[in-house]
Amino acid sequence: MLLLGLTGSIATGKSTVSSLLAAPPYNLPVVDADKIARQVVEPGTAGYQQIVAHFGPTTPDLLLPPSPESGGEHGHNGKGRPLNRPALGRRVFGEGKETDRKALNKIVHPAVRKEMYRQMVMAYLRGNWAVVLDVPLLFESGWEPLCGTILVVAVSDAVIQMQRLRARDAHLTEEDANNRVAAQWDVRDKAQRCLRRGESAGVVVWNDGDKEDLKREVDRVMTVVQKHHPKWWALLLLLCPPLAAVSATWSYVRMWWVKREWEKEKQQLKAKL
Ligand SMILES: CC(C)(COP(=O)(O)OP(=O)(O)OC[C@H]1O[C@@H](n2cnc3c(N)ncnc32)[C@H](O)[C@@H]1O)[C@@H](O)C(=O)NCCC(=O)NCCS
Numbered sequence: 001m002l003l004l005g006l007t008g009s010i011a012t013g014k015s016t017v018s019s020l021l022a023a024p025p026y027n028l029p030v031v032d033a034d035k036i037a038r039q040v041v042e043p044g045t046a047g048y049q050q051i052v053a054h055f056g057p058t059t060p061d062l063l064l065p066p067s068p069e070s071g072g073e074h075g076h077n078g079k080g081r082p083l084n085r086p087a088l089g090r091r092v093f094g095e096g097k098e099t100d101r102k103a104l105n106k107i108v109h110p111a112v113r114k115e116m117y118r119q120m121v122m123a124y125l126r127g128n129w130a131v132v133l134d135v136p137l138l139f140e141s142g143w144e145p146l147c148g149t150i151l152v153v154a155v156s157d158a159v160i161q162m163q164r165l166r167a168r169d170a171h172l173t174e175e176d177a178n179n180r181v182a183a184q185w186d187v188r189d190k191a192q193r194c195l196r197r198g199e200s201a202g203v204v205v206w207n208d209g210d211k212e213d214l215k216r217e218v219d220r221v222m223t224v225v226q227k228h229h230p231k232w233w234a235l236l237l238l239l240c241p242p243l244a245a246v247s248a249t250w251s252y253v254r255m256w257w258v259k260r261e262w263e264k265e266k267q268q269l270k271a272k273l
C-alpha cells in the first residue's frame with residue numbers, strides 16, 4: 001500500500017485536496033493529523049489533562065468559559081470544559097514561543113502518531129492501494145522517509161496564502177496569522193524538497209488559481225502517481241508480505257538518503273552565509 005503524504009503549509013489547500021482525493025474517482029482513505037490532534041486533546045483524555053497541567057497555571061483563558069455550548073462549569077461529560085484553541089494558539093505561535101510550542105508538540109504528537117499508525121494498518125488490512133496521510137508538519141516532524149510519495153500543496157504567492165488564511169479564520173488578527181505562517185517552513189522550500197525525491201516519489205500541486213484549476217492540478221499529479229504506483233503492485237504487496245517489507249525498507253532508505261543530502265546542502269549553504 002502506498003503511503004501518500006499530503007502536506008503544504010497553513011492554508012495552502014491541503015484539506016481541499018484531501019477532500020478531492022477522498023471523493024470519486026480516487027476514493028482514497030484519509031488519515032487526517034489535524035483531526036486526530038483535536039480528538040486526542042478532548043476533555044477526559046490524557047492529552048487534555050497534560051495540557052491543563054502544563055499551560056493552565058499561566059493561561060487564565062485556557063478553557064472555554066462556562067456556557068451551554070461548553071457544557072457548563074464541568075463540560076459536557078463532567079471531565080472539564082473544552083480547550084480554548086485560539087487562546088492556546090496565542091500561547092504557542094509567535095516569536096519567542098518555541099519552547100511552549102515544543103512542549104505542546106511533545107504532549108500531542110506521540111498520541112497523534114499512535115492513532116495515525118492504527119488508521120494506516122486498518123487501511124492496509126482493508127486492501128486499499130494507497131492511503132493519504134494529511135500531515136501539515138510532515139517534513140518538520142520527520143514523517144518524510146516513511147512516505148512512498150509526497151504531495152505538497154503549494155502557492156507560489158505568499159499573499160494568496162495569507163488572504164485565504166484570513167478569510168477562513170476570521171477570528172485571527174493579522175499578527176496571529178503571521179505567527180502561524182512563521183511557525184512552519186516556507187511552503188516553497190517544502191515544494192523544492194519534495195521535487196528532490198524524483199517524479200516517482202514527490203509531486204507538487206500548485207494552488208494559485210481557482211478551485212477548478214486545483215482540481216485539474218490534482219488530476220494531473222495523480223496520473224503521475226498512479227503511473228509509478230499501479231494498483232496491481234499494491235495487490236501483489238498485500239498478497240506477499242515479505243515483498244512488502246523489502247519494498248518498504250528500500251523506499252525508506254532511499255528517501256532517508258534524499259533527506260540527508262538535502263539537510264547537508266542546507267547546512268553547507270548556511271555556513272557559507
Ligand atoms: C495550538 C492549537 C490548539 C490551535 O488550534 P486551532 O484550532 O486554532 O488550529 P488547528 O489545530 O486547526 O491548526 C491549524 C493549522 O495550524 C498549523 N499548526 C498546528 N499546530 C502546529 C504546530 N505545533 N506547529 C506549526 N504549525 C501548526 C497547521 O498548519 C494546522 O493545519 C492546535 O493547532 C494544536 O493543538 N497544535 C498542536 C498539535 C499539532 O501539531 N497539530 C498539527 C498536526 S499534528
Ligand SMILES: Nc1ncnc2c1ncn2[C@@H]1O[C@H](COP(=O)(O)OP(=O)(O)OP(=O)(O)O)[C@@H](O)[C@H]1O
Pocket residue numbers: 008009010011012013014015016017034136164165167168207208209210211212214
Ligand atoms: N484554489 C482555491 N481557490 C479559492 N479558495 C481556496 C482554494 N484552495 C483553497 N481555498 C480556500 O482556502 C482556505 C484554506 O484551504 P484549506 O483549508 O484546504 O487549507 P489547509 O492547507 O488544509 O489549511 P490548514 O493548514 O490550516 O489546515 C479554505 O477556506 C479553502 O476553501
